[in-house]
Amino acid sequence: MADLSLRHVSKRFGQLDVIRDLSLEIPSGEFAVFLGPSGCGKSTLLRMIAGLEGLGGGEIHLGGARIDTIAPGDRGVAMVFQHYALYPHMTVRQNMEFGLRNIATPQPEIDRKIADAAEMLEIGELLERKPAQLSGGQRQRVAIGRAIVKQPRAFLFDEPLSNLDAALRSRTRIELARLHHRVQSTMIFVTHDQVEAMTMANRIVVMNQGRIEQVGTPMEIYQRPRTRFVAGFIGAPAMNFLPVAAIREEAGRVVVTLPDGSTVTTAVPTTALRPGAALTLGVRAEHINPGAGTPARVEVIERLGERTLVYANLADGSTIVYDEPGDVVLAVGATVHLAIDGAATHLFDAEGMAVHG
């Protein structure tokens, strides 16, 4: 099956660099998610793979063959658009047939492929309806069906869940993961939603300002973010970032002093540090333990049911968010004592790069 390979790809819109010298390999059969904030270039990159945008430079290869020089229809890719882009004047069946007819597929084969896809997606009863007669979720399925019948080497999804309501979105996530398991094709999924990325991806490609920030499995990205941007983008609530006032060494590890005077012993060896660099400490809400430690004043309490997020002010005025159990008894204005689990913290230098051991 196909290997998708992007080699030194770039793209400019006027003066704006949308994609900057980007290289990426996606192994065959993988579910890769391009994740990033709006304007990071992830959709543009997907459209370049599809052939809907030209390349400013570089090459794209799929399954060993160069595809950036050939027409979109000949690339062996199928795309599911954000707004589905179903042909409004055609029935569901005609929508699915259109691409197959254009490559002169024999009618019995068309019928078989549509029947298979309709069964897989449970849209058999909808085949003679027009898109206007379908709900959002049904249109979504038809759009996926239109892609499946082409049996592409790679599926391209451009934020296809953003128009669905929350319940349908989480159900579709599961169905897409199941679909990927069944068809075993390479899938590339663009989203700005880190939950979609974490739940569906084999591999997440985090993008920012036209560059790849990090490529890795969901847990790699979550546990070992390579940059401060990735650390802040992945995970809810966002990671806490605290400026480091001073550092010293203890048993080969970096010990940082925070502006409120408290100290945290990190797992970072001092040998990894460059002298004189300004540092930022990153720590996730679940790695801050209430009970003993530095004092903080509770400012906002967000109850999520199974857990409670508490936003508290440290002595120097900076805000920190941490986890409490769902049923914790706590009032705004109360004083809590917080201990940061030093081994689970991250250090970032002035350029936003993580300092790892």
Added chain:
Amino acid sequence: MAEVGSGIGQSRWTNALFVAPYMLILFGLLIVPLCLGIWLAFQDYDMLGGWAGGVGLENFQNLLDDRIFRGTVRNTIKFVLMTTPAFVVLGLFLALALNNALRRSGILRTIFFGSSVLSVTIVTLVWRLVYLPDRGLLANALGLLGLPGVDLVTSQVWALPAIAIVTVWWIIGLPMTLFLAGLQQIPPELYEAAALDNAGRWRTLTGITLPSIRRTIVVVAVIEVILQFQLFGQALLITGGGPDNTTRPMVQFIYEAGFRDLQLGFAAAASQVLFALMLIAALAQFWAGRRQGA
């Protein structure tokens, strides 16, 4: 109950005030004349002799027996059949060619629409210079190709097509603009999906573009049928209805019957025939458009 009733009654009257100006104009200038026209069609009404009472269907019988009137019906229908398809096909072609953000296209759109704002006198004047035998633009162009000049305007065969060409040139801007508006309603994503579906240019046109603007096509066809049935100025000014009545349109017949011969009842009857023809043609197209969509 009384309080509520009076409250609603009051608001009704004030509401009516808002629509009153429009209603006055609608009734005064449209509904009353329409009814009067229908009534006149069944009367013997001469502008000099005055009203001589109802005559039933006599005016219509006279029309049916009138060789010239039958000719004008034929001419008008021929003219509509020549111009309406031209407006649809050419308007769509121009719209497709100019539906982009290029500066050049913007200028051309303005030029093509520009002629629509000219009055019929100017347009016919321009085209008389084109059609002028021996010295006209057309004669010169044919001369350059070594072909003999033709006098279209005095030809029984070519005079009506010549008027049709003038008309298409004059107001092609409106169908073009309507088609442009229709084309711009098509989401660009559909074309991207079609490109990924291996649709070539022709397949994209027939499979995506044309079905998407089906309604616009019907609207343009209906508007043009209604407009072109009312052919008058161009024919009057270019050929005066000749040669041998081959370009005389129905409206000219009505005009001459009513305002030259002053036979108002007879002219009104001819108007009703024109009205009926336009209504039938327009309804037929709406019906055809709806059937295709179903």
